[in-house]
Amino acid sequence: MHLTTLARHALSRGRTPADTYALLARRTRKPLPSARAVCLALSIPLAETTRRLNDCYDALLADPRPDSETDTGELLEALGVFDIPKSLTDTELAIVDHLLTAVYAHGSLRPGHHHGLTRWFTTGNLTTAYLSLTTTHPMPRTGNPTLYWTTLTTAGELLTTTPHSDTRIKYALTHCRTQTTKHQKSTGPTSYSSPPEASVR
Numbered sequence: 001m002h003l004t005t006l007a008r009h010a011l012s013r014g015r016t017p018a019d020t021y022a023l024l025a026r027r028t029r030k031p032l033p034s035a036r037a038v039c040l041a042l043s044i045p046l047a048e049t050t051r052r053l054n055d056c057y058d059a060l061l062a063d064p065r066p067d068s069e070t071d072t073g074e075l076l077e078a079l080g081v082f083d084i085p086k087s088l089t090d091t092e093l094a095i096v097d098h099l100l101t102a103v104y105a106h107g108s109l110r111p112g113h114h115h116g117l118t119r120w121f122t123t124g125n126l127t128t129a130y131l132s133l134t135t136t137h138p139m140p141r142t143g144n145p146t147l148y149w150t151t152l153t154t155a156g157e158l159l160t161t162t163p164h165s166d167t168r169i170k171y172a173l174t175h176c177r178t179q180t181t182k183h184q185k186s187t188g189p190t191s192y193s194s195p196p197e198a199s200v201r
Contacts, residue, residue, distance in 0.1 A: 003037035011041055017082035018073035025069040029199070035076060042084050052081045065163050080115075086124030091158055098155035102133050105151065109136070109189040129164045132156055134172040149158020149179040 003024060010020040015098055017038050024034035032053060039049035055062065056079060060072055064166060088096065103117065113132065120129035130152070138148040156173035159165060 003033055007034075007037040007041035007131060011038075016077070017042065018077040021073035021076060021082075021127075022069040025064075025072065031064050031069075031072065032057065035061060035081065038082060043083060044082075044084060047188045048085060056081060080119040080122065083119055083122050085122050088124060091162060092124065092126060095130070095155050095162075096121050098151045098158070099126070099129055099133060101151045102148050103156070105144040105148040106133075106136065107139030107141070126162075127159065127169060128160055131166075131168060131172055134176055146180070146183040149176050149183060152176045153180050179199045 007020050007024060010023055011017070015023065020041070021034055025031050028034055036049055036054055038072055039052070040046065044052075056076065060075055089120055099117070099121075103114065103197050109117075113136065116132065117129050118130075120126065134152055134156070138145045153173065153176040156169055156176055159169050160173065
């Protein structure tokens with residue numbers, strides 16, 4: 001049976017992507033083709049699949065330890081290798097742009113948080129991404145608090161226009177507006193350079 005077909009069958013029976021990888025890798029002893037099969041079974045485009053696997057190949061797939069298939073599958077899943085990308089609307093893309101600006105304006109976002117944001121952008125879970133940033137305060141020395149809260153306010157306003165908007169967004173938006181007013185009063189008019197261009201992979 002073709003590996004992708006086998007992966008699709010395992011997923012249809014309720015196995016997680018991590019479990020499916022472990023199943024294939026144990027049977028074939030071929031980590032890379034097994035991981036690729038899971039991605040393709042999840043309908044992740046081949047080009048994106050190749051990019052993701054290239055990023056983690058040396059660390060996880062080139063020379064795996066014996067009997068490490070389960071651990072490797074869980075790591076691949078945690079890294080977002082099996083995340084199914086969502087096609088974003090123009091409004092959602094604009095929200096992502098504002099959230100990326102907020103990340104830039106934060107000044108020193110933790111790597112783990114940054115990784116989580118990347119995964120949420122990929123899967124289209126923009127509400128979770130937004131709420132996570134609204135509870136994180138920017139660095140006053142290395143960041144730009146006024147820009148941070150202003151862009152989060154704009155992102156929140158856009159999120160409230162999307163279908164099935166989460167009620168938590170309204171409370172978070174109120175918080176962002178309060179913080180924006182607070183920092184504008186304390187710093188006065190400020191100018192800032194545009195953040196470097198960023199893209200969601």
